[in-house]
Amino acid sequence: MDARITLHVDGDERPLTLDTRVTLLDALRDRLSVTAPKKGCDHGQCGACTVLLDGRRTLSCLTFAVAQDGAEVVTAAGLASYDGEPHPVQRAFLENDALQCGYCTPGQICSAIGMLAEAASGHPSHATPELADAGGRDGPGGGPGAPGGPDGARRTTAPVVLDDAEIRERMSGNLCRCGAYVNILAALRDHGATGVTA
Amino acid sequence: MIPFDYRRPGNPAEAVATVIDHEGAAFLGGGTNLVDHMKLGITEPRMLVDVSRLPLDRVTETAGGGLRIGATVRNSDLAAHPWVRRNCPVLSRALLAGASPQLRNTATVGGNLLQRTRCPYFQDLTTACNKREPGSGCAAIGGYNRDHAVLGASEHCIATHPSDMAVAMLVLDAAVVTLGPGGERTLPLAGFHRLPGDAPHRDTVLEHGELITAVELPQLPFARRSAYRKVRDRASYAFALVSVAAALELEGGTVREIRLAFGGLAHKPWRARLAEEALRGAPATEESFRHAADVELAAARPRDGNAFKVPMARNTLVSVLRGLVNGAERVRTDRTEEDR
Incomplete structure:
Protein backbone atom coordinates (compact mmCIF):
# COMPACT_ATOMS: atom_id res chain seq x y z
CA MET A 1 0.00 0.00 0.00
CA LEU A 79 28.28 15.71 7.43
CA ALA A 80 30.87 17.68 5.45
CA SER A 81 30.79 21.47 5.69
CA TYR A 82 29.40 23.56 2.80
CA ASP A 83 32.86 23.86 1.23
CA GLY A 84 33.44 20.11 1.36
CA GLU A 85 35.62 20.03 4.45
CA PRO A 86 35.10 16.67 6.22
CA HIS A 87 33.43 16.60 9.62
CA PRO A 88 36.04 16.45 12.44
CA VAL A 89 35.04 12.85 13.18
CA GLN A 90 35.51 11.94 9.50
CA ARG A 91 38.88 13.72 9.58
CA ALA A 92 39.85 11.74 12.70
CA PHE A 93 38.96 8.46 10.96
CA LEU A 94 41.18 9.43 8.00
CA GLU A 95 44.08 10.54 10.17
CA ASN A 96 43.95 7.41 12.32
CA ASP A 97 43.45 4.95 9.46
CA ALA A 98 40.28 3.82 11.24
CA LEU A 99 39.02 1.61 8.42
CA GLN A 100 40.06 -1.07 6.00
CA CYS A 101 37.30 -1.93 3.51
CA GLY A 102 35.19 1.02 4.61
CA TYR A 103 31.80 -0.67 4.44
CA CYS A 104 30.92 -0.11 8.10
CA THR A 105 32.52 3.35 8.21
CA PRO A 106 29.52 5.60 7.41
CA GLY A 107 27.60 3.84 10.20
CA GLN A 108 30.58 4.07 12.56
CA ILE A 109 30.88 7.81 11.93
CA CYS A 110 27.19 8.57 12.43
CA SER A 111 27.25 6.42 15.55
CA ALA A 112 30.33 8.23 16.88
CA ILE A 113 28.72 11.64 16.37
CA GLY A 114 25.62 10.42 18.19
CA MET A 115 27.83 9.07 20.96
CA LEU A 116 29.60 12.41 21.44
CA ALA A 117 26.28 14.24 21.71
CA GLU A 118 24.95 11.67 24.20
CA ALA A 119 28.05 11.92 26.38
CA ALA A 120 27.95 15.73 26.29
CA SER A 121 24.34 15.53 27.48
CA GLY A 122 25.29 13.32 30.41
CA HIS A 123 23.73 10.12 29.09
CA PRO A 124 25.35 7.22 30.95
CA SER A 125 26.51 3.94 29.46
CA HIS A 126 27.09 0.54 31.02
CA ALA A 127 30.68 1.70 31.62
CA THR A 128 29.63 4.85 33.51
CA PRO A 129 29.79 4.69 37.33
CA GLU A 130 26.50 5.00 39.17
CA LEU A 131 25.68 8.45 40.51
CA ALA A 132 26.06 7.36 44.13
CA ASP A 133 29.56 6.09 43.40
CA ALA A 134 30.60 9.00 41.26
CA GLY A 135 30.93 11.72 43.87
CA GLY A 136 29.77 14.99 42.38
CA ARG A 137 29.16 13.83 38.83
CA ASP A 138 25.54 14.74 39.29
CA GLY A 139 25.46 18.23 37.86
CA PRO A 140 22.84 20.91 38.38
CA GLY A 141 19.88 21.42 36.12
CA GLY A 142 18.95 17.77 35.63
CA GLY A 143 15.44 16.45 35.71
CA PRO A 144 12.48 15.95 33.45
CA GLY A 145 11.92 18.91 31.20
CA ALA A 146 15.51 20.11 31.54
CA PRO A 147 16.79 21.88 28.44
CA GLY A 148 17.73 19.74 25.49
CA GLY A 149 21.37 18.99 24.85
CA PRO A 150 23.12 19.15 21.50
CA ASP A 151 21.61 17.17 18.66
CA GLY A 152 18.50 16.23 20.54
CA ALA A 153 19.99 14.11 23.33
CA ARG A 154 18.28 15.34 26.46
CA ARG A 155 20.57 16.96 29.04
CA THR A 156 20.20 15.11 32.30
CA THR A 157 23.44 15.25 34.25
CA ALA A 158 27.00 16.48 33.85
CA PRO A 159 28.85 15.53 30.64
CA VAL A 160 30.53 12.13 30.66
CA VAL A 161 34.24 12.00 29.90
CA LEU A 162 34.84 9.31 27.30
CA ASP A 163 37.74 7.10 28.29
CA ASP A 164 38.61 3.95 26.34
CA ALA A 165 36.15 1.77 28.26
CA GLU A 166 33.35 4.26 27.61
CA ILE A 167 34.12 4.47 23.89
CA ARG A 168 34.30 0.69 23.52
CA GLU A 169 31.00 0.20 25.30
CA ARG A 170 29.22 3.05 23.51
CA MET A 171 30.41 1.92 20.08
CA SER A 172 29.58 -1.76 20.63
CA GLY A 173 26.54 -1.53 18.36
CA ASN A 174 28.79 -1.04 15.31
CA LEU A 175 30.61 -4.13 14.11
CA CYS A 176 33.70 -3.99 11.90
CA ARG A 177 34.55 -7.30 10.26
CA CYS A 178 37.94 -5.99 9.15
CA GLY A 179 38.68 -5.49 12.82
CA ALA A 180 39.68 -1.82 12.61
CA TYR A 181 38.52 -1.34 16.19
CA VAL A 182 41.94 -0.31 17.51
CA ASN A 183 42.16 2.65 15.17
CA ILE A 184 38.47 3.52 15.51
CA LEU A 185 39.15 3.79 19.22
CA ALA A 186 42.20 5.95 18.51
CA ALA A 187 40.18 8.21 16.23
CA LEU A 188 37.53 8.75 18.87
CA ARG A 189 39.85 8.97 21.86
CA ASP A 190 40.88 12.59 21.18
CA HIS A 191 37.30 13.69 20.71
CA GLY A 192 36.15 11.87 23.84
CA ALA A 193 38.92 13.12 26.09
CA THR A 194 38.49 16.73 25.08
CA GLY A 195 34.71 16.61 24.94
CA VAL A 196 34.63 17.87 21.36
CA THR A 197 31.17 17.18 20.00
CA ALA A 198 31.14 18.62 16.52
CA MET B 1 6.23 -9.42 3.87
CA ILE B 2 2.56 -9.03 3.13
CA PRO B 3 1.21 -5.54 2.33
CA PHE B 4 -0.05 -3.60 5.31
CA ASP B 5 -1.95 -0.42 5.98
CA TYR B 6 -0.36 2.22 8.20
CA ARG B 7 -2.25 4.45 10.64
CA ARG B 8 -1.04 7.11 13.01
CA PRO B 9 -3.86 7.82 15.51
CA GLY B 10 -3.93 11.04 17.50
CA ASN B 11 -4.64 9.63 20.95
CA PRO B 12 -4.53 6.33 22.85
CA ALA B 13 -8.30 5.74 22.73
CA GLU B 14 -8.29 6.08 18.95
CA ALA B 15 -5.31 3.73 18.73
CA VAL B 16 -7.10 1.09 20.78
CA ALA B 17 -10.32 1.45 18.78
CA THR B 18 -8.41 1.15 15.50
CA VAL B 19 -6.72 -2.10 16.49
CA ILE B 20 -9.95 -3.57 17.85
CA ASP B 21 -11.83 -2.65 14.67
CA HIS B 22 -9.27 -4.28 12.38
CA GLU B 23 -8.50 -7.96 12.56
CA GLY B 24 -4.80 -8.48 12.02
CA ALA B 25 -3.89 -5.00 13.24
CA ALA B 26 -0.93 -4.50 15.56
CA PHE B 27 0.51 -1.61 17.53
CA LEU B 28 3.84 -0.25 16.31
CA GLY B 29 6.14 1.32 18.92
CA GLY B 30 9.84 1.80 18.22
CA GLY B 31 9.59 -1.24 15.95
CA THR B 32 13.03 -2.66 16.73
CA ASN B 33 11.58 -6.13 17.34
CA LEU B 34 8.35 -6.02 15.32
CA VAL B 35 9.90 -4.76 12.06
CA ASP B 36 12.47 -7.54 12.23
CA HIS B 37 9.77 -10.14 12.85
CA MET B 38 7.82 -8.86 9.86
CA LYS B 39 10.93 -9.21 7.68
CA LEU B 40 11.42 -12.77 8.95
CA GLY B 41 7.76 -13.64 8.43
CA ILE B 42 7.21 -14.52 12.10
CA THR B 43 4.28 -12.15 12.26
CA GLU B 44 2.18 -10.72 9.43
CA PRO B 45 0.06 -7.79 10.55
CA ARG B 46 -2.29 -6.36 7.94
CA MET B 47 -2.29 -2.98 9.64
CA LEU B 48 0.22 -1.14 11.79
CA VAL B 49 -1.18 1.36 14.25
CA ASP B 50 1.76 3.62 15.11
CA VAL B 51 1.66 4.60 18.78
CA SER B 52 5.25 5.86 18.95
CA ARG B 53 4.22 9.52 18.72
CA LEU B 54 1.30 9.41 21.12
CA PRO B 55 1.66 11.79 24.06
CA LEU B 56 2.88 8.97 26.33
CA ASP B 57 6.50 10.12 26.47
CA ARG B 58 6.57 11.76 29.89
CA VAL B 59 8.33 10.62 33.04
CA THR B 60 6.67 12.13 36.10
CA GLU B 61 7.02 11.72 39.83
CA THR B 62 3.82 10.54 41.45
CA ALA B 63 2.13 11.98 44.53
CA GLY B 64 3.14 8.84 46.44
CA GLY B 65 6.82 9.41 45.81
CA GLY B 66 7.07 6.93 42.97
CA LEU B 67 7.50 7.34 39.22
CA ARG B 68 5.12 7.10 36.28
CA ILE B 69 6.89 6.23 33.05
CA GLY B 70 5.02 6.81 29.80
CA ALA B 71 4.95 3.81 27.47
CA THR B 72 6.71 5.57 24.60
CA VAL B 73 9.64 6.86 26.67
CA ARG B 74 12.79 5.70 24.92
CA ASN B 75 14.98 3.19 26.74
CA SER B 76 17.96 5.55 26.56
CA ASP B 77 16.04 8.45 28.09
CA LEU B 78 14.78 6.31 30.97
CA ALA B 79 18.29 4.98 31.64
CA ALA B 80 19.61 8.56 31.79
CA HIS B 81 16.81 9.91 33.95
CA PRO B 82 18.29 11.42 37.15
CA TRP B 83 15.44 10.13 39.34
CA VAL B 84 15.99 6.60 38.08
CA ARG B 85 19.76 6.79 38.45
CA ARG B 86 19.46 8.11 41.99
CA ASN B 87 16.52 6.14 43.37
CA CYS B 88 16.75 2.83 41.55
CA PRO B 89 20.12 2.31 39.86
CA VAL B 90 19.08 -1.28 39.17
CA LEU B 91 16.74 -0.01 36.44
CA SER B 92 19.24 2.31 34.79
CA ARG B 93 21.90 -0.41 34.88
CA ALA B 94 19.56 -3.01 33.40
CA LEU B 95 18.54 -0.71 30.55
CA LEU B 96 22.16 0.11 29.79
CA ALA B 97 23.04 -3.59 29.75
CA GLY B 98 20.47 -4.16 27.01
CA ALA B 99 20.84 -3.90 23.22
CA SER B 100 22.99 -1.14 21.68
CA PRO B 101 22.81 2.66 21.95
CA GLN B 102 21.10 2.92 18.56
CA LEU B 103 18.44 0.42 19.61
CA ARG B 104 17.96 2.06 23.02
CA ASN B 105 17.38 5.39 21.28
CA THR B 106 14.50 3.83 19.35
CA ALA B 107 13.04 1.16 21.62
CA THR B 108 10.16 2.18 23.89
CA VAL B 109 9.39 1.10 27.45
CA GLY B 110 6.10 -0.52 26.40
CA GLY B 111 7.78 -2.30 23.50
CA ASN B 112 10.57 -3.56 25.72
CA LEU B 113 8.00 -5.41 27.87
CA LEU B 114 6.45 -6.89 24.73
CA GLN B 115 9.62 -7.99 22.95
CA ARG B 116 9.63 -11.66 22.11
CA THR B 117 12.03 -14.49 22.77
CA ARG B 118 15.32 -14.76 20.88
CA CYS B 119 15.03 -18.56 20.74
CA PRO B 120 16.59 -19.37 17.35
CA TYR B 121 13.78 -21.81 16.50
CA PHE B 122 11.16 -19.13 17.09
CA GLN B 123 12.93 -17.03 14.48
CA ASP B 124 13.44 -19.88 11.99
CA LEU B 125 10.28 -20.61 10.02
CA THR B 126 11.60 -23.99 8.87
CA THR B 127 11.56 -25.46 12.39
CA ALA B 128 8.91 -26.50 14.88
CA CYS B 129 7.91 -23.87 17.42
CA ASN B 130 4.75 -23.85 19.52
CA LYS B 131 5.21 -20.18 20.26
CA ARG B 132 5.27 -19.19 16.59
CA GLU B 133 2.93 -21.91 15.32
CA PRO B 134 0.85 -23.52 18.09
CA GLY B 135 0.82 -27.29 17.88
CA SER B 136 3.93 -27.62 15.72
CA GLY B 137 6.19 -28.80 18.57
CA CYS B 138 9.37 -27.48 20.17
CA ALA B 139 12.64 -27.94 18.34
CA ALA B 140 14.62 -26.58 21.29
CA ILE B 141 13.69 -29.59 23.44
CA GLY B 142 16.30 -32.07 22.29
CA GLY B 143 17.91 -29.43 20.09
CA TYR B 144 20.09 -26.42 20.79
CA ASN B 145 19.01 -25.21 24.20
CA ARG B 146 22.01 -23.51 25.74
CA ASP B 147 20.14 -20.18 26.01
CA HIS B 148 16.92 -21.69 27.27
CA ALA B 149 14.84 -21.85 30.42
CA VAL B 150 15.61 -23.84 33.56
CA LEU B 151 12.66 -22.54 35.63
CA GLY B 152 8.94 -22.64 34.87
CA ALA B 153 9.26 -24.22 31.43
CA SER B 154 6.79 -26.72 29.99
CA GLU B 155 6.93 -29.64 27.58
CA HIS B 156 5.60 -27.20 24.95
CA CYS B 157 8.15 -24.40 25.25
CA ILE B 158 11.48 -23.74 26.94
CA ALA B 159 12.07 -20.23 25.59
CA THR B 160 13.33 -17.40 27.79
CA HIS B 161 12.17 -13.81 28.00
CA PRO B 162 14.94 -11.52 26.71
CA SER B 163 14.27 -8.24 28.54
CA ASP B 164 16.73 -6.79 31.04
CA MET B 165 14.52 -3.81 31.87
CA ALA B 166 11.62 -6.00 32.97
CA VAL B 167 13.83 -7.94 35.42
CA ALA B 168 14.78 -4.69 37.14
CA MET B 169 11.21 -3.42 37.12
CA LEU B 170 10.12 -6.64 38.77
CA VAL B 171 12.25 -5.99 41.86
CA LEU B 172 10.84 -2.46 41.94
CA ASP B 173 7.29 -3.84 42.28
CA ALA B 174 6.30 -2.14 39.02
CA ALA B 175 2.75 -2.06 37.68
CA VAL B 176 1.69 -1.91 34.02
CA VAL B 177 -1.08 0.50 33.10
CA THR B 178 -3.08 -0.41 30.02
CA LEU B 179 -5.98 0.90 27.98
CA GLY B 180 -8.12 -1.72 26.29
CA PRO B 181 -11.60 -2.68 25.16
CA GLY B 182 -12.72 -2.66 28.81
CA GLY B 183 -11.12 0.67 29.67
CA GLU B 184 -8.04 1.28 31.80
CA ARG B 185 -6.57 -1.33 34.12
CA THR B 186 -3.42 -1.63 36.20
CA LEU B 187 -1.65 -4.98 36.43
CA PRO B 188 1.26 -5.90 38.67
CA LEU B 189 4.23 -6.59 36.40
CA ALA B 190 4.67 -9.87 38.30
CA GLY B 191 1.41 -11.08 36.71
CA PHE B 192 1.93 -9.51 33.31
CA HIS B 193 4.12 -12.10 31.60
CA ARG B 194 2.93 -15.71 31.40
CA LEU B 195 4.59 -19.05 31.90
CA PRO B 196 4.35 -21.14 28.72
CA GLY B 197 2.09 -23.97 29.96
CA ASP B 198 0.19 -25.34 26.96
CA ALA B 199 -0.21 -21.91 25.31
CA PRO B 200 3.31 -20.56 24.77
CA HIS B 201 2.12 -18.39 21.86
CA ARG B 202 0.79 -16.00 24.50
CA ASP B 203 3.66 -14.11 26.14
CA THR B 204 1.51 -11.82 28.27
CA VAL B 205 -2.00 -11.51 29.65
CA LEU B 206 -2.82 -8.59 27.30
CA GLU B 207 -5.91 -8.87 25.12
CA HIS B 208 -6.08 -7.94 21.44
CA GLY B 209 -6.25 -4.17 21.24
CA GLU B 210 -4.99 -3.59 24.76
CA LEU B 211 -2.33 -0.88 24.77
CA ILE B 212 0.34 -0.30 27.42
CA THR B 213 0.16 3.39 28.34
CA ALA B 214 2.56 3.56 31.30
CA VAL B 215 4.62 1.70 33.86
CA GLU B 216 4.33 2.83 37.47
CA LEU B 217 6.99 2.39 40.11
CA PRO B 218 5.93 2.79 43.74
CA GLN B 219 8.20 4.51 46.22
CA LEU B 220 10.75 1.95 47.39
CA PRO B 221 13.39 3.83 49.40
CA PHE B 222 15.78 0.91 49.80
CA ALA B 223 16.00 0.52 46.03
CA ARG B 224 18.65 3.23 46.23
CA ARG B 225 20.84 0.28 47.15
CA SER B 226 20.17 -1.92 44.17
CA ALA B 227 22.14 -3.54 41.39
CA TYR B 228 21.84 -5.41 38.11
CA ARG B 229 24.39 -7.93 36.91
CA LYS B 230 24.20 -9.48 33.45
CA VAL B 231 26.31 -12.49 32.50
CA ARG B 232 26.68 -12.91 28.75
CA ASP B 233 28.91 -14.37 26.05
CA ARG B 234 30.52 -11.02 25.20
CA ALA B 235 30.98 -7.87 27.26
CA SER B 236 28.44 -5.78 25.38
CA TYR B 237 25.53 -6.09 22.97
CA ALA B 238 24.48 -9.64 23.82
CA PHE B 239 21.50 -11.23 25.53
CA ALA B 240 21.78 -12.56 29.06
CA LEU B 241 22.71 -16.12 29.86
CA VAL B 242 21.80 -15.22 33.42
CA SER B 243 21.04 -11.88 35.01
CA VAL B 244 20.25 -10.83 38.57
CA ALA B 245 18.41 -7.76 39.81
CA ALA B 246 18.54 -7.04 43.52
CA ALA B 247 17.60 -4.38 46.05
CA LEU B 248 18.70 -4.72 49.65
CA GLU B 249 17.98 -3.09 52.99
CA LEU B 250 20.20 -3.96 55.92
CA GLU B 251 19.72 -3.42 59.63
CA GLY B 252 23.04 -3.98 61.32
CA GLY B 253 24.24 -7.23 59.84
CA THR B 254 20.75 -8.50 59.10
CA VAL B 255 18.64 -8.44 55.95
CA ARG B 256 15.63 -6.27 56.71
CA GLU B 257 14.11 -6.07 53.22
CA ILE B 258 15.09 -7.60 49.92
CA ARG B 259 13.91 -7.92 46.33
CA LEU B 260 15.43 -10.42 43.93
CA ALA B 261 14.77 -11.41 40.33
CA PHE B 262 16.46 -13.46 37.63
CA GLY B 263 16.62 -12.88 33.90
CA GLY B 264 17.58 -15.48 31.30
CA LEU B 265 16.19 -18.38 33.32
CA ALA B 266 12.52 -18.53 32.41
CA HIS B 267 9.71 -17.70 30.00
CA LYS B 268 9.19 -14.55 32.03
CA PRO B 269 11.33 -12.34 34.25
CA TRP B 270 11.58 -14.48 37.38
CA ARG B 271 10.89 -12.93 40.76
CA ALA B 272 12.84 -15.01 43.28
CA ARG B 273 10.28 -14.91 46.10
CA LEU B 274 11.51 -18.08 47.79
CA ALA B 275 15.01 -16.65 48.04
CA GLU B 276 13.62 -13.36 49.33
CA GLU B 277 11.66 -15.22 52.00
CA ALA B 278 14.72 -17.19 53.03
CA LEU B 279 16.72 -14.00 53.44
CA ARG B 280 14.30 -11.70 55.27
CA GLY B 281 15.60 -11.46 58.82
CA ALA B 282 18.62 -13.63 58.07
CA PRO B 283 22.23 -12.57 58.63
CA ALA B 284 23.66 -10.85 55.55
CA THR B 285 26.34 -13.43 55.02
CA GLU B 286 27.59 -15.33 52.03
CA GLU B 287 26.27 -18.52 53.61
CA SER B 288 22.71 -17.16 53.76
CA PHE B 289 22.93 -15.85 50.23
CA ARG B 290 24.05 -19.23 48.91
CA HIS B 291 21.33 -21.00 50.83
CA ALA B 292 18.67 -18.60 49.51
CA ALA B 293 19.82 -19.12 45.94
CA ASP B 294 19.69 -22.88 46.41
CA VAL B 295 16.15 -22.65 47.78
CA GLU B 296 15.01 -20.73 44.70
CA LEU B 297 16.88 -22.90 42.23
CA ALA B 298 15.77 -26.23 43.74
CA ALA B 299 12.96 -26.25 41.18
CA ALA B 300 15.38 -25.83 38.24
CA ARG B 301 15.04 -28.43 35.47
CA PRO B 302 17.98 -27.88 33.15
CA ARG B 303 18.24 -29.42 29.67
CA ASP B 304 21.26 -30.93 27.94
CA GLY B 305 22.72 -27.59 26.92
CA ASN B 306 21.98 -25.28 29.81
CA ALA B 307 22.84 -27.05 33.08
CA PHE B 308 25.57 -24.43 33.56
CA LYS B 309 22.88 -21.83 34.20
CA VAL B 310 22.02 -23.20 37.65
CA PRO B 311 25.43 -22.67 39.30
CA MET B 312 25.86 -19.49 37.24
CA ALA B 313 22.60 -18.10 38.61
CA ARG B 314 23.52 -19.06 42.17
CA ASN B 315 27.01 -17.57 41.97
CA THR B 316 25.79 -14.39 40.31
CA LEU B 317 23.13 -13.89 42.96
CA VAL B 318 25.67 -14.38 45.76
CA SER B 319 28.13 -12.04 44.08
CA VAL B 320 25.56 -9.28 43.55
CA LEU B 321 24.39 -9.45 47.17
CA ARG B 322 27.96 -9.48 48.46
CA GLY B 323 28.58 -6.33 46.38
CA LEU B 324 25.51 -4.62 47.82
CA VAL B 325 26.55 -5.48 51.38
CA ASN B 326 30.08 -4.21 50.78
CA GLY B 327 28.65 -1.02 49.29
CA ALA B 328 26.51 -0.62 52.40
CA GLU B 329 29.53 -1.07 54.63
CA ARG B 330 31.41 1.56 52.67
CA VAL B 331 28.55 4.02 53.02
CA ARG B 332 28.34 3.38 56.76
CA THR B 333 32.07 3.90 57.20
CA ASP B 334 31.96 7.15 55.23
CA ARG B 335 29.14 8.43 57.39
CA THR B 336 30.99 7.59 60.59
CA GLU B 337 34.00 9.50 59.37
CA GLU B 338 31.85 12.48 58.51
CA ASP B 339 30.33 12.41 62.00
CA ARG B 340 33.76 12.77 63.50
Missing part, protein backbone atom coordinates in the same frame (compact mmCIF):
# COMPACT_ATOMS: atom_id res chain seq x y z
CA ASP A 2 1.46 3.30 -1.07
CA ALA A 3 2.05 6.23 1.22
CA ARG A 4 3.16 9.74 0.41
CA ILE A 5 5.80 11.10 2.78
CA THR A 6 8.53 13.72 3.00
CA LEU A 7 11.96 13.08 4.43
CA HIS A 8 14.54 15.79 5.09
CA VAL A 9 17.77 14.09 4.09
CA ASP A 10 21.15 15.75 4.57
CA GLY A 11 19.50 19.15 4.41
CA ASP A 12 17.32 18.50 1.36
CA GLU A 13 13.55 18.11 1.36
CA ARG A 14 12.80 14.79 -0.37
CA PRO A 15 9.10 14.05 -1.01
CA LEU A 16 8.42 10.50 -2.15
CA THR A 17 5.69 7.92 -2.61
CA LEU A 18 6.53 4.45 -1.41
CA ASP A 19 5.10 1.14 -0.26
CA THR A 20 4.54 0.99 3.50
CA ARG A 21 6.85 -2.05 3.59
CA VAL A 22 9.94 -0.01 2.61
CA THR A 23 12.37 0.52 5.48
CA LEU A 24 14.04 3.87 6.00
CA LEU A 25 17.31 2.29 4.85
CA ASP A 26 15.83 1.06 1.57
CA ALA A 27 14.07 4.40 1.02
CA LEU A 28 17.38 6.21 1.38
CA ARG A 29 19.43 3.85 -0.76
CA ASP A 30 17.04 2.58 -3.42
CA ARG A 31 14.54 5.45 -3.78
CA LEU A 32 16.66 8.49 -3.02
CA SER A 33 20.10 7.19 -4.07
CA VAL A 34 21.59 8.19 -0.73
CA THR A 35 23.95 5.24 -0.44
CA ALA A 36 26.08 6.31 2.53
CA PRO A 37 24.15 4.15 5.01
CA LYS A 38 24.96 0.51 4.28
CA LYS A 39 22.94 -2.67 4.47
CA GLY A 40 25.00 -5.12 6.51
CA CYS A 41 22.73 -7.59 8.28
CA ASP A 42 19.36 -5.86 7.77
CA HIS A 43 18.33 -7.17 11.21
CA GLY A 44 19.65 -4.57 13.64
CA GLN A 45 22.74 -6.51 14.62
CA CYS A 46 25.63 -4.75 12.86
CA GLY A 47 25.12 -0.97 12.91
CA ALA A 48 26.17 -0.38 9.27
CA CYS A 49 22.86 1.39 8.55
CA THR A 50 23.22 3.90 11.41
CA VAL A 51 21.96 7.41 10.63
CA LEU A 52 21.13 10.42 12.78
CA LEU A 53 17.34 10.52 12.92
CA ASP A 54 16.06 13.77 14.39
CA GLY A 55 19.52 14.11 15.91
CA ARG A 56 19.84 10.68 17.49
CA ARG A 57 21.72 7.69 16.18
CA THR A 58 19.27 5.08 14.96
CA LEU A 59 19.27 1.89 12.90
CA SER A 60 17.58 2.77 9.61
CA CYS A 61 16.98 -0.92 8.76
CA LEU A 62 14.58 -1.41 11.68
CA THR A 63 12.12 1.36 10.99
CA PHE A 64 9.61 1.75 8.18
CA ALA A 65 10.05 4.95 6.16
CA VAL A 66 6.33 5.66 6.44
CA ALA A 67 6.73 5.93 10.21
CA GLN A 68 9.39 8.63 9.75
CA ASP A 69 7.32 11.05 7.65
CA GLY A 70 8.68 14.55 8.26
CA ALA A 71 11.85 13.36 9.98
CA GLU A 72 15.28 14.95 9.73
CA VAL A 73 17.79 12.35 8.54
CA VAL A 74 21.54 12.97 8.51
CA THR A 75 23.76 10.37 6.88
CA ALA A 76 27.54 10.25 6.68
CA ALA A 77 27.20 11.88 3.24
CA GLY A 78 25.65 14.98 4.80
